[in-house]
Amino acid sequence: MTPIAVALDLLREAAARRWFLALGLALTGLLLVLVTSLRLEVVDGALAASRLFGRPLDHSIQAADVALRPVFLAASQIVFWGGLGFGVLSCADFAPALLSPGRIEHLLSLPVRRWELLAGTFLGVLALAMTGAVYASAGLVLVLGAKTGVWTGWPVVSAVLSALAFGGVYAGMLAVTVWVRSAALSAAAGASLIALGLLATHRTALLDLMGRGPGRALFAGVTAVVPPLGKLADAAGALAASAPLAPGGLVRLLAGTVAFAGALLAVAVWRFDRRDF
Amino acid sequence: MDRRWLWLLAAALLVIAAAWLVRIPEAHAPLARPEVEMPRQLRPEERRRMLARLRPPVSDAGVHRNEVRDPMLAALSAGGGGSGVVLEVNALRNSPLGELLLQCLAGREGRGNALEALQRMGIDPLRDVDRVGITEHGIVVSGDFRRANWEGLLGSATGAPYGEHGQITAVDPRAEGGGTLVATRWGDSLLHLGDSAEDGRRIVDAVEGRGPEPRPLLSPEQSYGELYGVVSGADLARTLGGSEPWAAALVEAASRVEVHLDARRDVALVADVSGEDARKLEDLGKTLGGALALARAQARAQGDDDAAELLGFARVSPAHGNALSLEVALPLEAVAKRLTFCRWDADAGR
Secondary structure (H helix, E strand, C coil): CCHHHHHHHHHHHHCCCCHHHHHHHHHHHHHHHHHCCCCCCCHHHHHHHHHHHHHCCCCCCCCHHHCCHHHHHHHHHHHHHHHHHHHHHHHHHHHHCCCCCCCCHHHHHCCCCCHHHHHHHHHHHHHHHHHHHHHHHHHHHHHHHHHHHCCCCCHHHHHHHHHHHHHHHHHHHHHHHHCCCHHHHHHHHHHHHHHHHHHCCHHHHHHHHHHCCCHHHHHHHCCCCHHHHHHHHHHHHHHHHHCCCCCCCHHHHHHHHHHHHHHHHHHHHHHHHHHEE | CCCCHHHHHHHHHHHHHHHHHEEEEECCCCCCCCCCCCCCCCCCHHHHHHHHEECCCCCCCCCCCCCEEEEHHHHHHHHHCCEEEEEEEEHHCCCCCHHHHHHHHHHCCCCCCCCHHHHHCCCCCCCEEEEEEEECCCCEECCCCCCCCCCHHHHHCEEEEEECCCCEEEEEECCCCEEEEEEEEEECCEEECCCCHHHHHHHHHHCCCCCCCCCCCCCCCCCCCCCCEEEHHHHHHHHCCCCCCHHHHHHHCCCCCEEEEEECEEEEEEEECCCCCCCHHHHHHHHHHHHHHHHHHHHCCCCCHHHHHHCEEEEEEEEEEEEEEEEECHHHHHHHHHHHHHHHHHHHCC
């Protein structure tokens, strides 16, 4: 059994849960609402009228792709923060279930290494987050593309970014669960990491307000490591809205997030290796 | 090594990598608040300078007093006002800050600037002027004016004599229709520019030690720094502007502000605020501290990193008794950065 097999097992388990069924139905319903109710033909119609009469009828008119930027921006923020929140709540008990008495003994009796179990769980949750985010964003792209003729793949890339950000948060949740098998604590750890990620986003401004001392040093130390989720969200929004991005900044942010997740997973594996079941 | 410890080693390395990677480089590294010595008292060289400036009263000046005096400080005290600021032009000129300011002035004014016009009149502001004092009764300039072309400057080589070494000259009415400018010279070392001959006479009396001694605005012991002075609460409120209630509250809390600026390398400014009501002064200190922190946070939130950085160099020390202190320590690099626009102007003019 490899990590991929563990991940697939986790996906099967997720498919059997009502949470994820509800998420899938909610996303599909939302996309259907958009399909049937959005009157974006106005934008396209105005552009067609400009072409027909040789000049814009209304000087405040915008190109369809420009007019849609706020929509893509808002959608990316909803996918990012909504995905993080939903992910923390819905995935909090995957790892505790994996470690539950009876099941963990069974898994360890199989020809699988301990680190593969954790890596597989992590990859399964990551795949789950990726599927949800890509499904929502690709659906939105399809709906808006069909309505306006504006086809862009950037909102999907932005959604992948959101899923990777959730990977950093879930690694922390997994590490906490290896110490204390509790879904509530796992969710609390996820929520704390999101809060820390927000604080890390405004690290410079907040440090500016703090006087020198151990509190400031602790804050500086913690927020130096945690990925600045707000910056990732901004980058995801900028990607979705085809806005300019600082060169190199996004790559570093992503690499930092992956390194952070890797560090937490390594700690989790270290602890998992030492535990007796 | 136990294989399990390799996971911890990997975690440590990855944490370091994460910290390095998520630290997106800022546009520029913020400047640290310099650890400069705040101007709190006369430095040895300033004490020597102060002692060298003290003069005995003129011998036949009527009822004269025994004590020595600094003519500039005596002239500032003559008007009896509550505010006066002295700029040590010569010391400032020879400081890094002075160099920057001169470059800025040259950049903005070009070659045919006001400095050169004064030089043609026999006064080189960069060499002959020692100090410039400003009060509500006019401007006092001290230095070496032996080469000055007074006729060119004031329209007359001599004025109405007063006292032992005083000469009072009424200069032509000001172009904008204001009152007459009255220039009072004391020997070849002091020049006062004010509104009335009465002010001029008061200044000569004070410098020569005649008549009742005016309440000193600044003592020689307070003449440290490249800029020093006192500002009354009322004058401060007037200078800062703002609404009536705000000004009234400021005057009630702060009756006097003593300012000293050291510009030997980094710029260090101390403003000691004193007041009658300790509680109001404490509130003023907290208000200032809060306003600074808020302005810094707002500047940072609005992406104005330059302003945030500048505000970060200011600090309010809590009130002790009836005084509180505002301290600003600006690195010379920060000042130079603020003055870069002069260089751009100069470059654009070429």
